[in-house]
Amino acid sequence: MAKRWKNDLSIADVTPFAAYMNRRQIMAGAVGLIGATALGLGRANGQELVANSWDEITSYNNYYEFGTEKEDPRRNAGRLTTVPWTIEVDGLVDNPGTYDLAELIDGLEVEERIYRFRCVEAWSMVIPWNGIELADILNRVGVQDGANYVAFETVMRPDEMPGLRYPVLDWPYREGLRLDEAMHPLTIMATGIYGRPIPNQNGAPIRLVVPWKYGFKSIKSISRITLTRDEPFASWNRANSREYGFYSNVNPDVDHPRWSQATERRVGGGLFAGRQPTLMFNGYAAEVASLYEGMDLAAYY
Amino acid sequence: MKGWIWRPITKMPLLDLSRANAPLRRVPAASIYIVSAGWAAWLFYLAATGGLGVEPIEALEHRYGLLALQILIAVLAITPLRQFTGLSLLRFRRAMGVSAFGFVLAHFLVWALLDVGAWGAIAADIVKRPYVTLGMVGFILLIPLALTSNDYAVRRMGAIRWRRLHKLGYLAALFGAVHFIWLVKGLQFEPLIYAAILLFLLSLRVRSRKSRAA
Numbered sequence: 001m002a003k004r005w006k007n008d009l010s011i012a013d014v015t016p017f018a019a020y021m022n023r024r025q026i027m028a029g030a031v032g033l034i035g036a037t038a039l040g041l042g043r044a045n046g047q048e049l050v051a052n053s054w055d056e057i058t059s060y061n062n063y064y065e066f067g068t069e070k071e072d073p074r075r076n077a078g079r080l081t082t083v084p085w086t087i088e089v090d091g092l093v094d095n096p097g098t099y100d101l102a103e104l105i106d107g108l109e110v111e112e113r114i115y116r117f118r119c120v121e122a123w124s125m126v127i128p129w130n131g132i133e134l135a136d137i138l139n140r141v142g143v144q145d146g147a148n149y150v151a152f153e154t155v156m157r158p159d160e161m162p163g164l165r166y167p168v169l170d171w172p173y174r175e176g177l178r179l180d181e182a183m184h185p186l187t188i189m190a191t192g193i194y195g196r197p198i199p200n201q202n203g204a205p206i207r208l209v210v211p212w213k214y215g216f217k218s219i220k221s222i223s224r225i226t227l228t229r230d231e232p233f234a235s236w237n238r239a240n241s242r243e244y245g246f247y248s249n250v251n252p253d254v255d256h257p258r259w260s261q262a263t264e265r266r267v268g269g270g271l272f273a274g275r276q277p278t279l280m281f282n283g284y285a286a287e288v289a290s291l292y293e294g295m296d297l298a299a300y301y
Numbered sequence: 302m303k304g305w306i307w308r309p310i311t312k313m314p315l316l317d318l319s320r321a322n323a324p325l326r327r328v329p330a331a332s333i334y335i336v337s338a339g340w341a342a343w344l345f346y347l348a349a350t351g352g353l354g355v356e357p358i359e360a361l362e363h364r365y366g367l368l369a370l371q372i373l374i375a376v377l378a379i380t381p382l383r384q385f386t387g388l389s390l391l392r393f394r395r396a397m398g399v400s401a402f403g404f405v406l407a408h409f410l411v412w413a414l415l416d417v418g419a420w421g422a423i424a425a426d427i428v429k430r431p432y433v434t435l436g437m438v439g440f441i442l443l444i445p446l447a448l449t450s451n452d453y454a455v456r457r458m459g460a461i462r463w464r465r466l467h468k469l470g471y472l473a474a475l476f477g478a479v480h481f482i483w484l485v486k487g488l489q490f491e492p493l494i495y496a497a498i499l500l501f502l503l504s505l506r507v508r509s510r511k512s513r514a515a
Contacts, residue, residue, distance in 0.1 A: 056355040068489055071354060121486070123356060168487035239487060258430055258484065260422065271349045271357045274418045 004133065004185035005287070007114050051114060052125040054194055056268045061201045062119065063220055064168050065154065065161040072163070073201035079160045080221065082205040091151070091226035094142025101205055104140070105191070108132045112195070113188055115211035117218075118250045118282045120236075124264045129209055130192030135183045143179070143227055150182040151175075151232030152208060153224035169235045175219040176232035176246070177210065178291075186211055186287055189222070212284040214248045245301035249292070250282035254301045319387030326392070333396035337372075341365070341407055362411045366436075369404035370481065372397055373474040374498055381505045395450050398470065402447040405440050405477075432483035439476030442469050471506075474499055 063073040085101040110130050118124045138150070156172035158164045164171055181187060190209045191198055198204045203220025210217050216236050226232070236244035243257050252262045263275035281288050292300070344364050348357035353364070376397045379390045417423050426433045446467055448454070455463050478499050481492040 052355075060355045064487065068485075068487070070356070123359070166488075166490065168489060236486075255429075258432055260426065260430075263422070265356065265358055265416070267356050271361065271415060273358075274415070 004135075005113075007112070049114075049116070049126050051128045052268050054196075057125060057127055057193060058199050058201060060123075060125075060267055062121075062215065063163075063201055063203070065156075065163045065171075065173065066201065067163045068166075068168060074199075076162055077200035077204075080155075080157070080200045080204065081160060082200065082221075085205045085223075087206075087222060088224045089141050089226075090224070091228050092144040092147035093227050094144060096141070099141075104137060105132055105189075105206075108136045108140070110191065111188075113186075113190075113209070113211075115186075115209060116279075116282050116284075117209075117211065117215055118264060118278065120214035120216055120244065120248065120256060120261075122256075122259060122261060122264050122278075123267050124278075125267045128194055129188060129190040130195060130198075131188035131190035131209060133185055134187045134189050134208070135185065137189060137225075138182060138227075141225075146229055147227035148179055149228045149230065149232050150177050150179060151224075151226040151228050152177075152219045152222050153226075154219055155221050155223035169239055173219060173235050174233050175208070175217055176228075176234050177208075177217070179227075180291055181210065181288075184288060184291065186284060212249055212281040212288045214244075214250060216244070217248050247292075247297075247300050249288075249297065249301075250278060250280070251297055251301065252278040252280060254298050315385045317387050319389075322387070322389050325390070328393075330392050330396045333393050333400055337396075337400035337403060340368070341404065358411065358416050362408060362416055365404050365408035365411060366477075366481070369401050369408055370474065370477045370495055372401035372404060373470065373477065374495065374502070376401060377470060377474060377499070377502045381502060384505075384509070399447055399450050402443045405443055409437075409440055432480050435476050435483065436480035439473040439480060442473040442476070446470060446473070471499075471503055475503075 059074050060070045061073040062070070063077065066073040066076040086098050087101060087104055088098050089104075090096045110132055112128060112130055114126060114128045116124060117127050134150075152175050154173035156164065177187070188209050189206050190203070191206050193199070193202060198207065200221075203218075203222075206222055207220040208218045208222065217234075231246060234244075234246055237246050237248075250261075255261050261278055264278045265275055266273060279285070344353070344361060347353050348361040351357070353360035376394055379394050379397075383389050383391070413423050417426060427437050428434070446469060449458065449463065449466060458466070475496075478492065478496040482496060485492055
């Protein structure tokens, strides 16, 4: 059972729920920075890790099923029905079937995980997720010998997802992990943020979070999980394999063909914050580098 | 002055808007500069105070870039607009062109100073990233156009040479449109629409030249 990984960020790094509401008001004022610093609420540049505010996390999203602009998901995702929610589990598992979400995760431990989140577009946040280790869910359904990968699929509801009208990607959105990546204790299925139910625009009611990979690997609103022998379809990888590898581990040394991945813009830093260096495996090298031992990370990007 | 004016393709305008010309003559062309500068400053203020969302660098960069492209397209639409509707915005064309250049410059500065922020990385991006290279070339093409957007330059160069030089506006706008197509992820329509409008405007010009030669 859970507790296999311990936060390197503590609750002390998270701005308290009430304070960040206040902070946003302070920041909006003319005395913004001075006032916030005096109250100990300021956010310095660089690598000081303070979780992003609820507003930041829920207003700046990539969820193309609801539109390609960053503010589209918050505007449009309200239509998504998340109760009831079922997840189809199939492929190389002992107990395949269509599970009610509550039934699938009943009794599994929900932990707080404060993770860095790095988008392939070179912006980043720190997000206090609440979630269950994916390994716990996979163990519950029973992974069979011969399964090497886990494939995920986002729900596809044209009536509730206006972005599906446009062929931005080959819908439904699909992603996949190698089984050892999926079983890694850092890999969680998030159901909450800041102790509240995860908002629709962030992938309600349940989404994957793989903190050492670019954000698009962390597929949202999952309706199907399939254990497979072969590497599964992954939407961005299929759309442009030169730009988006199947692994897509955060790596400052391997650039996206169109932009550098060496640095990132920390969301919430404001207009004058500049960029900060991107960390290998998004700062989780100690935990996950061994998964890729002997692999050429420039070839398997 | 005759060389300045395109001969209309059709005698009858498709939609007669020429009645608006008289009141428009009372609007000083300089008002375009005031609106553009004010708009740019307002966007900057919004970005600095949280009005453009939680990631203001990218937002401001995109807003300036998109406005530049939109104004450039508007400048290139002035002649066809006059041909098809009789509406003459020629008086505003110079101010609009210079404003478009101003937004391209602002777009470049936000990118270089607030986003990338390091000279080495700026140079590397311009050389290594084709979409940045293309945007940069478009920007550089506009510099001589902005510098010659005054009566003195027109007199010095003569109308023919001046007009030939200012055809670069089409190329710069096309580079801007391709720069936009190139930077989005996945298949998105918005940048394709701008490119389509530009190609349409360009095709009108080619047709108008043909009909003039005939």
